Amino acid sequence: MQEQSLRPGRVIAASENKLSPQYEERRRLLGGIVGTAAALFGVRATAADKAVQRLAVPPWSKQLGKPVASQPYGLPSHYESNIIRRINPGLTTTSESSVAFTPLQNLFGIITPNGLHFERNHNGLPEVDPYRHRLVVHGLAKQSKIYTMEDILRFPSVSRVHFLECGANSAMEWAAVAAPTVQYTHGMLSCAEYTGVPLSTLLDDVGYDAKRAKFILAEGADAAGLTRTLPIEMALDDVLVVYGQNGEMLRPENGYPVRLIVPGVQGVSSVKWLRRIKIGDQPWHTREETIHYTDLMPDGSSRQYTYIQEAKSVITSPSGGQQLMDKGGYYQITGLAWSGRGRIKRVDVSTDGGRNWRPTRLQEPIMPKSLTRFRCDWSWDGAPTLLQSRCIDDTGYVQPTIRQLREVRGTHSIYHNNGIQTWQVTDSGDVRDVQV
Amino acid sequence: MYAMSRFNRRVILLAGLLVPWTGQAAPWNTLGRAITADEIADWNIDVRPDGVGLPKGRGSVAEGQIIYDAQCAACHGTFGDSPQFVALAGGIGSLKTSTPQRTVGSKLNYATTLWDYINRAMPFNNSKSLAPNEVYAVVAYVLNLNGIVSADAVLDEISLPQVKMPNRDGFTLAHGMRSVHGKPDVHNVACMRNCAQEVKISAEIPPDFTQQMYGDIRAQFRQFTLQDQGAAPSPSTAAGAASAPELLKANGCGVCHGRDQGIVGPAFTDISKRYAAVADASAKLTAKIREGGSGVWGTAIMPPQSQISDVALATILNWIKSGAPSE
Numbered sequence: 001m002q003e004q005s006l007r008p009g010r011v012i013a014a015s016e017n018k019l020s021p022q023y024e025e026r027r028r029l030l031g032g033i034v035g036t037a038a039a040l041f042g043v044r045a046t047a048a049d050k051a052v053q054r055l056a057v058p059p060w061s062k063q064l065g066k067p068v069a070s071q072p073y074g075l076p077s078h079y080e081s082n083i084i085r086r087i088n089p090g091l092t093t094t095s096e097s098s099v100a101f102t103p104l105q106n107l108f109g110i111i112t113p114n115g116l117h118f119e120r121n122h123n124g125l126p127e128v129d130p131y132r133h134r135l136v137v138h139g140l141a142k143q144s145k146i147y148t149m150e151d152i153l154r155f156p157s158v159s160r161v162h163f164l165e166c167g168a169n170s171a172m173e174w175a176a177v178a179a180p181t182v183q184y185t186h187g188m189l190s191c192a193e194y195t196g197v198p199l200s201t202l203l204d205d206v207g208y209d210a211k212r213a214k215f216i217l218a219e220g221a222d223a224a225g226l227t228r229t230l231p232i233e234m235a236l237d238d239v240l241v242v243y244g245q246n247g248e249m250l251r252p253e254n255g256y257p258v259r260l261i262v263p264g265v266q267g268v269s270s271v272k273w274l275r276r277i278k279i280g281d282q283p284w285h286t287r288e289e290t291i292h293y294t295d296l297m298p299d300g301s302s303r304q305y306t307y308i309q310e311a312k313s314v315i316t317s318p319s320g321g322q323q324l325m326d327k328g329g330y331y332q333i334t335g336l337a338w339s340g341r342g343r344i345k346r347v348d349v350s351t352d353g354g355r356n357w358r359p360t361r362l363q364e365p366i367m368p369k370s371l372t373r374f375r376c377d378w379s380w381d382g383a384p385t386l387l388q389s390r391c392i393d394d395t396g397y398v399q400p401t402i403r404q405l406r407e408v409r410g411t412h413s414i415y416h417n418n419g420i421q422t423w424q425v426t427d428s429g430d431v432r433d434v435q436v
Numbered sequence: 437m438y439a440m441s442r443f444n445r446r447v448i449l450l451a452g453l454l455v456p457w458t459g460q461a462a463p464w465n466t467l468g469r470a471i472t473a474d475e476i477a478d479w480n481i482d483v484r485p486d487g488v489g490l491p492k493g494r495g496s497v498a499e500g501q502i503i504y505d506a507q508c509a510a511c512h513g514t515f516g517d518s519p520q521f522v523a524l525a526g527g528i529g530s531l532k533t534s535t536p537q538r539t540v541g542s543k544l545n546y547a548t549t550l551w552d553y554i555n556r557a558m559p560f561n562n563s564k565s566l567a568p569n570e571v572y573a574v575v576a577y578v579l580n581l582n583g584i585v586s587a588d589a590v591l592d593e594i595s596l597p598q599v600k601m602p603n604r605d606g607f608t609l610a611h612g613m614r615s616v617h618g619k620p621d622v623h624n625v626a627c628m629r630n631c632a633q634e635v636k637i638s639a640e641i642p643p644d645f646t647q648q649m650y651g652d653i654r655a656q657f658r659q660f661t662l663q664d665q666g667a668a669p670s671p672s673t674a675a676g677a678a679s680a681p682e683l684l685k686a687n688g689c690g691v692c693h694g695r696d697q698g699i700v701g702p703a704f705t706d707i708s709k710r711y712a713a714v715a716d717a718s719a720k721l722t723a724k725i726r727e728g729g730s731g732v733w734g735t736a737i738m739p740p741q742s743q744i745s746d747v748a749l750a751t752i753l754n755w756i757k758s759g760a761p762s763e
Contacts, residue, residue: 062743066685090649094521094560105657144472145468146475176639180653224557278482285545286482292538297608301606301608304608304609310620321656323662355633356629386637392626398624399624407622408621408622412536432641433640434639436638
């Protein structure tokens with residue numbers, strides 16, 4: 001019924017047509033003497049207006065613009081200067097061993113701009129010199145080898161779009177709600193087109209011992225020397241030794257000049273500033289796979305080597321902290337869905353707290369182990385409500401609720417919270433993080 | 437039919453286990469170079485639970501305490517119990533309680549991991565700086581803080597792997613997240629109609645928490661989508677009054693006039709010099725700019741610049757009068 005008020009194809013009202021009630025009141029009292037923003041763009045005539053306001057021609061339509069390459073490496077408009085990565089206040093003791101979250105509430109499509117890709121470092125951000133950086137591949141192999149960056153860039157390469165999500169994404173929400181926006185609840189999540197060499201190519205190049213090799217160890221060149229074990233089947237499957245991200249070299253904070261990308265697997269395995277691959281026959285039980293990055297169960301045991309990021313989705317607009325400016329009216333619901341096991345098959349949305357659901361439109365291309373953008377139309381009736389999204393991947397797995405997750409895993413597992421996110425819309429149009 | 441690809445040959449060889457090594461010649465096999473174990477030695481620092489990778493060395497709890505107090509205690513606390521950073525000691529047996537503590541003593545399954553980590557990543561501000569004997573000593577001390585080794589313990593590459601950690605059997609691989617083909621442990625169904633009977637909010641952020649922790653959260657959204665913010669500050673008003681160089685740029689003056697170099701018209705520094713001694717310089721220059729002209733500097737024509745506001749013009753004239761400084 002609400003849907004009938006939609007008029008597909010009409011031009012979405014510009015902001016001057018969406019003035020808040022207070023502003024409308026002020027404008028009425030001022031008898032048409034309006035604020036500068038409204039004056040600049042003109043205001044659609046209403047009964048209260050005495051005379052037709054003609055559109056002003058703004059200064060940028062009259063002045064000669066800046067020369068080309070005024071900014072040799074392009075930057076966003078300064079009006080976008082608040083669209084940035086942020087650290088969560090109080091989350092970490094130091095800012096060197098910390099994380100900066102991607103502002104998912106501000107982004108479109110599925111590709112994360114390189115400057116906004118989430119950033120997680122364990123012992124600070126190293127400045128790696130590509131001239132001196134080397135990658136060693138050794139261990140159970142016929143011939144251990146060392147590669148320069150030039151070597152790595154000369155190997156046969158591939159480009160693939162993949163999401164990267166920290167295993168601890170949404171960790172703060174296991175026991176209760178703790179974060180106001182989707183940046184903090186889900187922002188250890190990014191997606192890029194990564195370019196590099198399949199790890200299998202390098203393992204073949206050193207002649208890995210196919211009979212004895214069971215695991216590899218990937219090690220970073222940062223001060224943490226971060227190390228993670230991967231099973232050899234995974235290493236030979238779709239893992240990439242990556243130097244390119246969205247068409248340019250990796251940014252330092254994302255592993256410049258070379259990193260691992262382990263598609264569909266929690267981010268810590270995608271070791272940045274990759275300096276060494278060792279081929280072995282046993283897992284290493286490193287610090288980041290024992291004390292941390294293991295999932296504590298209610299019985300006190302810890303699940304180890306929980307690689308896979310299971311299917312998850314979240315509505316990015318409307319989302320926490322956002323203000324719906326019109327009480328009632330058309331809003332597009334849009335968000336992201338992803339699965340570490342393959343492609344997203346369907347995303348459903350509920351606008352009544354999970355009582356009823358409807359499928360959304362998925363934006364092509366729908367790629368395996370990549371973000372997928374979903375959208376649907378929503379006519380808000382102005383009453384308080386609860387928004388949720390729920391995805392299904394091509395294995396048939398249905399994203400669970402936080403309650404279902406807790407029933408099995410308790411509230412202390414920190415990692416792999418892929419529960420359905422609920423956003424509350426209050427009757428004043430505030431959007432808040434809640435759990436049901 | 438009979439011409440097999442290299443790939444097929446490799447598969448057949450592997451299947452028959454006739455040749456255990458992979459890596460048939462590929463055109464890119466010339467990239468990189470062979471490296472010897474000696475060359476790798478300083479990078480080859482990983483240590484396994486069975487002790488493979490541990491260098492020869494030894495260290496005592498007593499030696500460890502001296503190093504720990506000097507280099508570790510500031511962050512981790514004198515007794516390894518600082519909650520500020522990762523606590524090193526305590527919490528043994530706490531993992532199944534409602535307040536689990538993840539420490540070296542409570543969580544690690546192998547003492548070798550502690551050696552590997554201190555050796556590669558600690559101290560936080562000076563990693564890879566401890567000699568093997570020092571690492572053995574600090575490991576011995578931290579294990580002693582946890583009551584796992586005695587106060588007179590000395591650890592070396594033989595004894596360290598034999599230390600039995602309290603949580604040795606605390607990890608499980610019995611879950612579906614080790615492989616892309618694993619089976620999930622939590623199940624939902626894709627109900628579409630009349631699903632949840634009663635919907636109740638079970639948790640929400642306390643009032644004022646967001647404001648206290650994050651400030652005005654609306655500042656983290658695209659401002660022009662928040663319509664009741666009124667007019668966005670324009671760049672010039674936001675940054676105070678525009679300077680003369682900004683105004684020259686905004687009005688396109690720089691296309692013809694460089695600050696200290698003529699382009700089509702004269703340089704501003706030259707205009708400044710010429711008009712320095714002229715009595716009614718301001719009026720003359722205003723006329724030139726507003727109405728345009730030619731002849732003073734040659735045949736090039738100065739087009740009239742009626743768009744420049746009076747305020748901007750005054751700023752520019754003052755700047756020319758003061759010698760057209762670069763700052």
